[in-house]
Each structure stands twice: as C-alpha cells, then as structure tokens.
Amino acid sequence: MSDFPWLTMLWAVPMVGAALVLFFPAAWRSGARIFALLVSLGTLGIAIWLATQFKTGGAQYQFVESREWIPAFGAGYTLGIDGIALVLILLTAGLAPLLILAGWQDEREVGNGPRVAHYYVALMLVVEAMVLISFTALDILLFYVFFEVMLIPMYFLIGGFGPRVGDPGMRAQRSRAAVKFLLYNLFGGLIMLAAVIGLYVLTAREKLGLHGAGTFDFRVVMHAANSGQLGATPAVLNALFLGFMFAFAVKAPLWPLHTWLPDAAVAATPASAVLMMAVVDKVGTFGMLRYCLLLFPSATATYAPFISVLAVIGIIYGALLAIGQTDVMRLIAYTSISHFGFIILGIFALTTQGGTGATLYMVNHGISTAALFLIAGFLVSRRGSRLIAAYGGVQKVAPILAGTFFISGLATLSMPGLAPFISEFLVLIGTFTRYPVAAIFAASALVLAALYVLWMYQRMMTGPVKEGNERLYDLLPREMVVVVPLIAALLFLGAYPKPVLDRIDPAVARTLDTIGQHDPAPAVKPEAAQTPSGGAHK
Secondary structure (H helix, E strand, O other): OOOOOHHHHHHHHHHHHHHHHOOOOOOOHHHHHHHHHHHHHHHHHHHHHHHHHOOOOOOOOEEEEEEEEEHHHOEEEEEEEOHHHHHHHHHHHHHHHHHHHHOOOHHHHOOOOOOHHHHHHHHHHHHHHHHHHHHHEOEHHHHHHHHHHOHHHHHHHHHHOOOOOOOOOHHHHHHHHHHHHHHHHHHHHHHHHHHHHHHHHHHHHOOOOHHHOOOOEHHHHHHHHHOOOOOOOHHHHHHHHHHHHHHHHHHOOOOOOOOHHHHHHHHOOHHHHHHHHHHHOHHHHHHHHHHHHHHOHHHHHHHHHHHHHHHHHHHHHHHHHHHOOOEHHHHHHHHHHHHHHHHHHHHHOOOHHHHHHHHHHHHHHHHHHHHHHHHHHHHHHHHOOOEHHHOOOHHHHOHHHHHHHHHHHHHHOOOOOOHHHHHHHHHHHHHHOOOHHHHHHHHOHHHHHHHHHHHHHHHHHOOOOOOOOOOOOOOOHHHHHHHHHHHHHHHHHHHOOHHHHHHHHHHHHHHHHHOOOOOOOOOOOHHHOEOOOOOEOO
C-alpha cells in the first residue's frame, strides 16, 4: 500500500475529471456539474485517507514518489508531504466540492453558450489539481511550473465568468481585473524563474546532482543550503532569496504588492474569488515557509525584520481600507490583505508559536473567508447590488442567512471560540517573543476588525427593512449544504484545534531546527537569577 502513488492520484483525479467533463454532451449541463462534484469528493476522500495514514512522528516527508522527469537538468517528478502541506491539502480538497456547489449556477451569468457550465467546472478542477501538486512537489522546477501554470485557468475564471450585478460595465471590469491578476503574478514568477536558474547554477557548480550535474531536488538543495555546501557569497544568496520572496509576496499578497487582489475578488464569481483567496493565494505563504526559509536560512534571518514591518503595515492598511468600503465584496477582500499580513508575520517571526500559528491561520482564513464571502455572494445575488447601503433589516426577512453571516464575521475578527482566534493568538504570542513592537502594532488590528465587521453587520442586517429587501429569501437547501460545514469547521477548530496542531507542530519545529532558528529565551529578572552555588540572589 505504501508503494501506491497516492500523491499522484491526489492531483490526477481532478485533472482527469476536468478533461472528462469537456466530453459531456452539451445538453448535460447538470450532469457536468454533478460529475465535477463527485470528482471533487473523490479527491477529498484521498486527502482524508492521507491524513489518517500520515505519521506525525515519522519521516519529514512522507508518501514520497520519485521518478525521472528531465534527467539532463537534474529535474525529477518528486512528490512528498509534511504536516504543513497535509493541512493545506485538506483545506483545498475540502473547499473544492463546496465551491462547486456554491457556483452551481454561475455559468448563467455569461452568455448562452451550450458548454459554459462544462468550462466553468472544468477550470475549477484544473486549479484544484495544480494547487495540490504545488503543495506536494519536492522538485523546485516542478513546483515552479505549476506555480505559474495555475495562473492560466484562474485568469479565465476571473475574466470569463462573473456577476453582472450593479454595473453594466462589469464585463470590461472583469477583463481588466483578470489581466491585472495575470500580469502581476507572471512578473513575480519571472523574477522567481531567474532565482530558480541561479540556484541551479550553484548546485551544478558544486556538482550536487547525479553524475556531477546540478539538481532541482528540494531535499538535496535544502541539505546543501543548511550545511554550507552551496558555496555562494551572502550577497548571491540574498539575491536568490529575494527572487523567491518577491514571487510569493505577489501571490500571497503582501503590501505593497497587493493591489490586484480587491479588483480580482470583486470581478470574479464568489466561488472563484474564494478559490483564489482561500486556496491559490496560500501557495504563496506555503512557498515562504518551505522555500524561502529552508533554502536560504541566512537570508531569511537577514530580511525577517524588514518583511515583518511590511506584514504589520499590510495588517493595519487592509483593516483601515476595509472600514472605508461601501462595497461589501470589496470590504471582505481587503480583510484578506490584513489576514495575510498576520500569516506572513507569523512565518518570519521565526518562532515555533509564530510558525504554527501562521500555518493554522492559513487553514482558518480559508474557512472563514469562504464562509463570509460566499454568504455575502448569496445575498448579493438576491438583491442585485454589492452596495452596503442597499441593505438593512435583512435579519428580519432572512434570519438564517443573517445569523450565519454574523458568525462568519465574528470569525473574521478572531472572536474567541471560533477558529481564527487560536491562530491569531499564536501568531501574536510568537511574534512578541522576538519582535514585541511589531506584535503590539499588529494587535491594534483587532480593534479595527471589530469596527469593520460589526459596522458592516449593523448596516446590512439590523434596523428596519429597506425598500426592495422585503423580497429577499433565506438560504436555500443547496446553500445550506455549503454554509453549514464551514460554520461547523469554524466552531470545531475554535474549540478543539488539536488534530490540526498535532500535524503542524512537528513540521514547523523541524523547519526551524533545520535552519538553526530557536525560540528566544524568556527574559529572567536579575533578582531571580541563580548564583553559581545554586541559591538565588537576595
């Protein structure tokens, strides 16, 4: 059983499923959606099986598959997962069927082509497959290829499918947003490609690959980087680190490289926007943890304070701009910029609590953002407007929708008892031990989050029912199937995050141990210091 290529199956099932969907007869619109849903559920089943078989005290990378790909360049088809990758795989596979259900009728928003439904669900499955292989790749070139290629189906999801509410020029806005998304991320990828080539040159010079050639094997390069075998000057390693970091910072996104996100999130369908923010963008923060830290330990230590400052700016900036939004979907998009700042701050605090909190935050942000954005999308599709001012009194006519929106909003502001609280608390504690000033400034965003969430809820859901809202209806059964698992996950992980933390903790600790980073020792008061004889100073 251990020799079975489970990781290949993990990404091949949605990829093959996407190809098969396109062969469905044009009249089988519902059949295409149902088949795509079954494929995504099959992928989720494989992810759950991997989670049950994963050994938290076992090898650093498990379920490893290794085959030749481009032997002349030292590139191989090498897959493997650690605890960090595992929880992100579960997030991706768990959200995919919910997003297909949430976007069940999204194709009706564009044109009358008989196969639009097929294209939409096929693109969703392709993005899922490419994200999964990115999380499992243990070959640097293999990771880079799919890191870039996933932009193409995401581009078509943003530009080719989207709501037409509130603005007759929405089609043009979608095109501009899709192009902006693609150009930003392609440019970041090109910078990373230069760094990937530079890293390969170093491995070739040191003859780290087979037959004295270079290599893209992540494990080999990681060992060389942390044992001083790359033989490069600090300036070269810093430049390579910045090449990787720039690409990941664009995709994450980190301030000031974030400007593509709000436009793309508003232009896309809610399901596509959640796929982008909750899943695709996590490849950027995952890349920081795996590639920036493990391949460039000295450069990471050098630039960590600077990156932490940018993360804090992003936290506060995103929260302040969210407060000033009049568009509910754009408001939620700006909250993601703030949350990604917390994730990046935790990563570059270089502490076990910070790293564990950041990884858990990736999962919790994906769930909370999916819940809030999808519920808002359901509401907007009923009213036909994204303007917050168009709503009021919704809780009187759609109490379940308003209630789930309220819980999702509380999760977004990290209310104790809901999943994001634990991760945000760990990030702040882990950051405070190394960068106390940064942690204090970041904590101010908790007040700002309460402002934008509660004020948004008050304006949209409470008070008298505004004209036009009396016809709003509550969540439909299909929408309940989407929302209930997300709310349940927020409650469960808020009360009992141990199953996830048990898989994250060892992987984060091993990462920091590999790069020689240890948690700062707690400060000891002079009067509590021990004398050489073992007694305390009086």
